[in-house]
Amino acid sequence: MPAQSDAPGERRPPLRYSLRDQVLCALRGALVTGELCPGTVYSAPALALRFDVSATPVREAMQQLVREGAVEVVHNRGFRVASRSVRDLAELAEVRALIEVPVMLRLARTVRPECWEPLRPLAQDTVVAAGAGDRAAYADADRAFHAALLGLGGNAQLVAVAGELHGRAQWPAAHGPGPHPAQLLADATEHAVLLDALVARDLPTVESLVREHFSGVPGT
Template sequence: MSTFGTLLSPAESLREQVESQLASRIISGEIPAGQVLTVPTLASDFGVSATPVREAMLNLARRGFLRPIRNRGFEVTEVSPDELRELSEVRMLLEAPPMAVVAGTLDEPTVAELRTIADRIVAAARTAKFDEYLAADTEFHLRILACTGNSKLVETVRELRQQTRLVGLVQLASTDALVSTSLEHAELVDLLVADRGEDAVALMRRHITHVGGVWSGQGED
């Protein structure tokens, strides 16, 4: 595994930065299932002490991404097609219908903010920067859901997204599919601004389907 580089963001703790970078690599499939990670090796790669790395890996184990192996480290867990399908189905139920509620209600500052995030998603997709892609993608979806005024909905979807694997993401980076999917975010904003609620719901359903299909490496549903 290649060196991760120095962690520099002052807005997050070292543990948060390590966890974020490891999670993005596991979610995207850059670190495959079955690979064993060790605290000393990762601490050296990140250029930090063992403590934040150990804390990050324990958190990832609680999220189901890693499994402790006695005297060896942590193994990246396998995710089944059924589990991916169930997660995407739950997200479909929670994220698609609210688009009809949000349509036609966005003010100009919110629209500008969403378009900026959508541009960041496309830029990250074009350069295969998976950590930036996943962070911006999550920010976009949660920002739209926040427009419903339902904080419980936002937190529930946040938790679901933290469990979702997109193990086909690395393979998509070598094709046009990742950029094509990324462009759907801007399309969704256009539909919401135009008060086309039914079309926005349909687009969100198609977008989430990628999680259980192409993005999982299992093919289209």
């Protein structure tokens, strides 16, 4: 008997993650935790053995990390984990502040208070990850929270640019062992405080929190 096709109009739900996405997630986690060391060159075949996959999804994932500035291509050798200086991180923080501070102030004035409430679970996700000392999970949750904040402005290009800058600043392995869990937790709790200020349309507090957020834990 031939296999039954889907009913008209029905679509099979897509797989949640491709193999390439799974490898990319694993590589990001290894970067954040320091398993992949700054300045070290890693070949796609060696990483493929490590993750028990073929080299193709590894190369695809590493090319994405090249675009994010986390690694760089080394001809005929593989990919070198990027190193960031203190000055690099300060410059990234300055650029992010130049973009995000005025945007957040505009959103504080124009977004209805009730629209901020759906972001509270995302803020809580950062607290949970920080409390567990899970830097990789914190990095993911932090990106999701900041993208959701800026996304309320409706400017997809802004979200993309800010997200790229966020990613470039978010690799603790590239500038030392990374923040202590207590630092991560302190940083994560600022997210809920920021939401309170946005709901209250407290512009001075919003500006202060956003600026201090960038000057604190790297990659927040």
